[in-house]
Amino acid sequence: MNRADFIELGYLVGASLFILGLKGLGRPRTARRGNLLGAAGMLVAILVTLIDQAIVSYWVLAAGLAVGSAIGVLLAVKVQMTSMPELVALFNGFGGAASVLVAGASFIEAVDLGLVDDQTSVAAAATAIIGAVTFTGSVVAFAKLRESLHWHGFAGIRIVNAVLALVSLGLAVMVVVDPGNTMWLWALVAVGAVLGLLVVVPIGGADMPVVIALLNSLSGLAASSTGFVLDNTLLIIAGALVGASGIILTQIMSVAMNRSALSVLFADAPSAGGGMDADEVYAGKITKTSAEEVAMILETANRVMIVPGYGLAVAQAQHAVSELAKLLEANDTEVVFAIHPVAGRMPGHMNVLLAEAEIDYEKLLEMDAANPTFAQTDVAIVLGANDVVNPSANTDPDSPIAGMPVLEVGDAQTVIVIKRSLSPGFAGIPNPLFAADNALMLFGDGKAAVTAINKALAEG
Amino acid sequence: MNRADFIELGYLVGASLFILGLKGLGRPRTARRGNLLGAAGMLVAILVTLIDQAIVSYWVLAAGLAVGSAIGVLLAVKVQMTSMPELVALFNGFGGAASVLVAGASFIEAVDLGLVDDQTSVAAAATAIIGAVTFTGSVVAFAKLRESLHWHGFAGIRIVNAVLALVSLGLAVMVVVDPGNTMWLWALVAVGAVLGLLVVVPIGGADMPVVIALLNSLSGLAASSTGFVLDNTLLIIAGALVGASGIILTQIMSVAMNRSALSVLFADAPSAGGGMDADEVYAGKITKTSAEEVAMILETANRVMIVPGYGLAVAQAQHAVSELAKLLEANDTEVVFAIHPVAGRMPGHMNVLLAEAEIDYEKLLEMDAANPTFAQTDVAIVLGANDVVNPSANTDPDSPIAGMPVLEVGDAQTVIVIKRSLSPGFAGIPNPLFAADNALMLFGDGKAAVTAINKALAEG
Amino acid sequence: MTLVISLTLFVLAVFLGVELITKVPPTLHTPLMSGSNAISGITLIGALVSAGADHRALTTWLGFAAVALATINVVGGFVVTNRMLAMFTTRKPKRPAAETEA
Amino acid sequence: MTLVISLTLFVLAVFLGVELITKVPPTLHTPLMSGSNAISGITLIGALVSAGADHRALTTWLGFAAVALATINVVGGFVVTNRMLAMFTTRKPKRPAAETEA
Numbered sequence A, B: 001m002n003r004a005d006f007i008e009l010g011y012l013v014g015a016s017l018f019i020l021g022l023k024g025l026g027r028p029r030t031a032r033r034g035n036l037l038g039a040a041g042m043l044v045a046i047l048v049t050l051i052d053q054a055i056v057s058y059w060v061l062a063a064g065l066a067v068g069s070a071i072g073v074l075l076a077v078k079v080q081m082t083s084m085p086e087l088v089a090l091f092n093g094f095g096g097a098a099s100v101l102v103a104g105a106s107f108i109e110a111v112d113l114g115l116v117d118d119q120t121s122v123a124a125a126a127t128a129i130i131g132a133v134t135f136t137g138s139v140v141a142f143a144k145l146r147e148s149l150h151w152h153g154f155a156g157i158r159i160v161n162a163v164l165a166l167v168s169l170g171l172a173v174m175v176v177v178d179p180g181n182t183m184w185l186w187a188l189v190a191v192g193a194v195l196g197l198l199v200v201v202p203i204g205g206a207d208m209p210v211v212i213a214l215l216n217s218l219s220g221l222a223a224s225s226t227g228f229v230l231d232n233t234l235l236i237i238a239g240a241l242v243g244a245s246g247i248i249l250t251q252i253m254s255v256a257m258n259r260s261a262l263s264v265l266f267a268d269a270p271s272a273g274g275g276m277d278a279d280e281v282y283a284g285k286i287t288k289t290s291a292e293e294v295a296m297i298l299e300t301a302n303r304v305m306i307v308p309g310y311g312l313a314v315a316q317a318q319h320a321v322s323e324l325a326k327l328l329e330a331n332d333t334e335v336v337f338a339i340h341p342v343a344g345r346m347p348g349h350m351n352v353l354l355a356e357a358e359i360d361y362e363k364l365l366e367m368d369a370a371n372p373t374f375a376q377t378d379v380a381i382v383l384g385a386n387d388v389v390n391p392s393a394n395t396d397p398d399s400p401i402a403g404m405p406v407l408e409v410g411d412a413q414t415v416i417v418i419k420r421s422l423s424p425g426f427a428g429i430p431n432p433l434f435a436a437d438n439a440l441m442l443f444g445d446g447k448a449a450v451t452a453i454n455k456a457l458a459e460g
Numbered sequence C, D: 001m002t003l004v005i006s007l008t009l010f011v012l013a014v015f016l017g018v019e020l021i022t023k024v025p026p027t028l029h030t031p032l033m034s035g036s037n038a039i040s041g042i043t044l045i046g047a048l049v050s051a052g053a054d055h056r057a058l059t060t061w062l063g064f065a066a067v068a069l070a071t072i073n074v075v076g077g078f079v080v081t082n083r084m085l086a087m088f089t090t091r092k093p094k095r096p097a098a099e100t101e102a
């Protein structure tokens, strides 16, 4: 077996590991092993590649691998749990940028050596546009999730995008027709970068997870088309796997948010402020309460449902809540948690936090299971959740979250809402729930408030 | 695009259609379209192949295609519904044989031209053994299902098979080491043919569907290894698809019959007669009944469950049964059907027949749904079923069907068994149910007996 | 095409075959078996190449036999599968038709 | 390797990717996204070839940047995914351990 065959065989092993890894990642029991299999596949691929005859200057590689690993591990280990989606977006952008650079370098090389054929130039053009869109799109998604970018674009942004798409198409044709001039390729990269920026900018932060899944799919396609440039089977296969699974994941996530993937991408920039005015909604209709009063109410409750949201994560209140649940259960009160699929800032956010506080898996109800049971619930405690319990999703067709399925906490006998103020949640809209007759507001930091309730319960 | 590229592209289209076809075949709604997609893929593949430069003598092809199509359509259209599994087995055997012939012919050609390399000889050897086993194994399966072969092998057959397997391994090595002599290949085919025969012969007819699924998987693998001989992507891909899906189907079917695939293949030849003696089981414990008496019992029943089996198919009693259900329902009796997964002679056999008689899909209960409800049932009518209602599967660990989940009709208040005699069913064992206190036997042809009951009901 | 590329295609197709056939209901086992059996008749393609090559009489005749056998498998397989599946689906369309007539 | 063979590999992998990711529960969306993102860093392989070829300074530097960026994607991606998944699974092992101690 010659060296080329050996490399190909290693790539086959790598591809198989990626397939098994992806398969594992889709099932809760096998997810962790799946991730490790994916990493093993990557290791095999790297080792096998390093014996490639064409590789002569190892120091560049060593330096690049060392720098990249150090930064990657640092970011991955330091990041807060709540910032993971941003980080994934950023990583994803780097992957897209790397694809652009690789395709560019190989294209330049092929031009120098006079080896450009149609496959190379078509694939290089595809990589340039897809990779550039992935890069800037991901960086914008990152900035939006960090809340360090608040720009929503300008009127007519869609027309500009359509024009840019046409321009990039023209440039791609030029890359193929006139491959001798590498400037066409870099121009294409530049236009792609602007396009990625402008496509993602108008999208609301709440839709970002869907966008990131889509960009992830694009970065897979960029890798795959880089594979066509380099005639590399593993890049083609692994890129296509990620490209396809990313599209499906985008689809699944959109469905979970009750959006279509297309409406996420091409929705008009949301009208700032939404359909309702906060003062109008809340004026004179807010009932405040205290930790002691809440404790009294809870003492007589038979069934309590806790609805956690992003505020739970910010306040790091998960251990206090676990404590509260134990106190209530000691008093023969049934306690369950209702988990909205998009509560928090990433899918599975609440599950991660509550798992950390060792709350039993069986006590976590998914939305569909939870909603019919609010009517038989004495007290619903809304802890740092806002959008996911906003009834205007059902009642106000003009609301930015109209049509999103929400937890119908209003059906409970008493609703206790714990948050610091009346300020809105992620979607930036007021919540009529807070003004409902059966709703009591307990203002304060989530952790402090729950701790106070626990104290009152223990004393009472 | 040159001609070779065009062919490859056609093959890619063909492969994609096969994939979509297989996917469709796995879901009830899309199954028919899936089959058509598969056929379309085959058509594309054939048309594309016919423009291959290497093909010069079209008359041979035309003759072969004409003969094959005529025979195939004739067999497929003439076959009785109940004989479909045999026919599938036979078709499958032809596929295996064709793979052997193709690999053999290509190998001879390669030898003549001095073009044999390791890939060709290894793949040809693999095709020879797999294809030959598929061919004779399928023919034996066919004969067993036709009940025209009753031989169960001889003592020590497993040792002979092990020896044959070793011999074939040795011959395969010779094919690779000494490719100049094509006799090694034909010897390998011969040994494979004997091996296929002897492996399938001891397996009981009840396990045949599993064996056919496995042989189908093998014929896929034979096609795939033929692809390695010919360097043909479509053969490799389509063969691997069928090979893998066949293995999984084997697995699923074994689980449905409560067997492991390995135990099906390597079980000892079943001891003729089973654990019990018919005279002992039945002597003096059989209660006969008449159509009139059955009609009287049914008139007072609130809930009737009908358990159809192979006898329903033999007697073509489905329309009479449908009539019976209508009469009972007119009398406010609830009628449901309990369908055992292996009732009849092929999976889905009962569903096909009852569908033909336009019995509502909702009235067909699967085994797991049916079993808990027999206790609330006044009358269970066992119509030409035997093994699938045999309680010794649960009670007698020595029974050939021990461990197979059965329909627990004995739990019903009264059980009426309609069959022609006390002769056994497929598994060849007596059925203690017939001797149970609450069981009444109505002897006669299924259709005649049900028609008589209908008449008595209409008159009564 | 190198051997390893062929192997890669094989492995991908195996993974795909496994994923495609999961949780098929028992009712569909027979048609699925028969439909995939028809697909395994793809060896017909190889038979066409062999029989059409006109290399020498023996291989041509082997090829002819292979074409005929494989065609039986393919044509018979798809036809019989279609017949089976037709039985499964006739029921549904008939009912509503009868109702709308009434 | 011809273009059509590359395309064939691409198409098979696309079908496979679609089949692999079906009905993933929402809880796993984030780790799945992040894990498959790490896999898409496979472009690193291409970067290694580019950067190692030592063809001319420009491409070497482009290659170096590509290696570094892709490595961040790969290494960071797998590590962060593992961290996430660790959170999901810590709960289970801890409980029984506590019980056996008691």
Ligand SMILES: NC(=O)c1ccc[n+]([C@@H]2O[C@H](COP(=O)([O-])OP(=O)(O)OC[C@H]3O[C@@H](n4cnc5c(N)ncnc54)[C@H](OP(=O)(O)O)[C@@H]3O)[C@@H](O)[C@H]2O)c1
Pocket (backbone or CB within 6 Å): A205, A206, A207, A208, A209, A308, A309, A310, A311, A312, A314, A315, A341, A342, A343, A344, A345, A346, A347, A348, A349, A383, A384, A385, A386, A387, A388, A389, A418, A419, A420, A421, A422, A423, A424, A425, A426, A427, A444, A445, A446, A447
């Ligand atoms: N899960 C995902 O995949 C994902 C990803 C991205 C975006 N999103 C979007 O994020 C939103 C999630 O809804 P949600 O109900 O969980 O959160 P939310 O609507 O963003 O509301 C969070 C609430 O928590 C309160 N809060 C913040 N810090 C707090 C603290 N320390 N103590 C107590 N309360 C605190 C805030 O009110 P105060 O400031 O008054 O305290 C805020 O109203 C949805 O719009 C969803 O579409 C979800």
Ligand SMILES: NC(=O)c1ccc[n+]([C@@H]2O[C@H](COP(=O)([O-])OP(=O)(O)OC[C@H]3O[C@@H](n4cnc5c(N)ncnc54)[C@H](OP(=O)(O)O)[C@@H]3O)[C@@H](O)[C@H]2O)c1
Pocket (backbone or CB within 6 Å): B205, B206, B207, B208, B209, B308, B309, B310, B311, B312, B314, B315, B341, B342, B343, B344, B345, B346, B347, B348, B349, B383, B384, B385, B386, B387, B388, B389, B418, B419, B420, B421, B422, B423, B424, B425, B426, B427, B444, B445, B446, B447
């Ligand atoms: N479904 C599958 O995939 C499949 C495939 C192959 C084998 N099998 C095996 O086949 C068996 C199926 O069980 P089963 O209970 O359906 O059938 P069975 O055990 O084979 O019994 C059928 C019964 O029907 C009676 N019968 C035959 N012709 C009749 C007629 N014209 N009128 C009335 N009765 C008639 C026979 O008794 P008389 O002769 O006394 O009338 C016989 O006892 C199982 O052992 C299963 O493992 C199943």
